Amino acid sequence: MRVPDQSRPAASSSSPVPDLSDYARQVRQTYRALLRRRIGILGVMGALIAGSVLLDFCLGPSGLSPSALVRTLLHPHDVSAGQSVIVWQIRLPYALMAVCVGAALGLAGAEMQTVLANPLASPFTLGVSAAAAFGASLAIIMGWGIPGVSDAWVVSADAFVFAIGSVLMLDMVSRRRGAGTGTVVLFGIALVFAFHALVSLLQFVANEDALQDLVFWTMGSLTRATWPKLDLLAAACVVVAPLSFRAAWKLTVLRMGEERAASLGVDVPRVRRGALLRVSILSALAVSFVGTIGFVGLVAPHIARRLLGEDHRFYLPGSMLVGALVMSLSSVAARNLLPGVVIPTGIVTALVGIPFFLAIVLRRRGLS
């Protein structure tokens, strides 16, 4: 028996492959080369991120030379206090925060798109960012905080509570009997509108100063990066990413269809719950620390899919790295596009993201 295959000339009628062992060797070589190529791509992305972080670290409005910056990094006590502050409290946390936020949003988006079987799923499009913005606006405009949380953390803490709440609501909907992935996505879109409306309501009653603060918050900016926040987000990435990678085979099978995955022994509701829990931690932390950063969570998985295919052993880390790279480059652009001005990173990523977004919508191959 033979399946017509246009790319090859018709082989013998009984079997397309006359000698399986020879063919097996050939396929194995091709497959190994493919795996090596994918590892290579991940390596190149890692190198690009390192380069971008260096660029992000060296370029900026302070006018310090790269050598002075590196000297400050290595010998913080030998330079002026001002220079030390620029390097240690501004440049380094910004550059590293960009990487962590990008990685967190990239991984969160990748897992979301897989478990919800939707190419448009991301923390931004399903309401996590909008929920965080509402939490932040409660803190900024109404001054509502969580008891015991210090002033420096109150905006982030409020944003986190609402962001994680929104993912838990998505999770609850996905657990309902008979709720398909389409239902979850629609519910997420409803969340976006609901939280946007609530934020607008608060803006309507806000005084001028608070309004300005909130508008700036929703633009998303890495200038909010501090070491404790960076540590927390980095720790979350380090803990959560291995858990995601461990589920890589199951998630790959899930991509072939929910029913098929179940028939192959994958406990689909459990895998989905686990993924949404990881998504909630990563995206809620990232968004609550830096504000609304659109599109990275949506675009990074699509780029990773094009580059690496959908074997989640590569797709998940790839998505993380693409996210980190896009964020880091956005951070460079945000600080250097206009001389002397740091444009909120959220604006830059959105502008970079829109062409990708349109390209995906107009050419939906790979995930349909």
Added chain:
Amino acid sequence: MKTGLLAEHICVHYGRRVVLDDLNVGPFPVGHVSALLGPNGSGKSTLLRAMAGLGESRGTVTLDGQDLSRLSFAQRTRRCIYLPQTLPATVHIQVLESLLAAQHATGWTPAQPEGDAVDGALRMLDVFGIADLAMRYMDELSGGQRQLVGLAQALGRQPDALLLDEPLSALDLHHQFAVMEVLRRETARRGIVTVMVLHDLNIAVRMTDYDVILRDGQIIAAGPPRDVITPDTLRATYDITARVETCSRGLPHVMVDGLS
């Protein structure tokens, strides 16, 4: 001891609607291909899924005397695998990788008689005549090719029972017969139970060994195809007037004369 696949007192309901009520069916014999026949909505797929342990159902399913409900879900799917009617999705992943993923899905890979998982996957693709598709992406394949990949994924897990929901639906005539040949051969060679939902009565009567006809969740007939597929049962099942004739080569052939 290999006594086949037996389902007893199976009850399934979707909401308030009872689909199967205390159904006893089988044993589906080892080494032979069995078919579930019946009109749309008669409960064939539901029965198949219940036997595989998917969805909520009550009753006992035993495979070679072992109560499958005592196994964990992952273990159960290793012994008894269900192949859904929907085709594998058009994912950007190579055919070979999709087979590897299917093997790794429960964190356990079946032992290969020789070589490693890649060899095993290629052998399985070769069984279904699609070894040449190994490095092609799933989103480049036709529906029929994906259905063959799905079959290779299922058989590649080396189950003891193979439950197939309309495995021929996307295949052309040549491949319908070819897949039936492969399934008959592999079922006998591996000593496994194969049960499939079929709509083509001629394939059932010619190429299966044990048939069960269902209507509205009730068994109309069960046994060897020549005993089960008769004008009387076809009228009772499908409301049609039909004959089972013997063709010039002595093979049975179902001919439908009209609605009854």
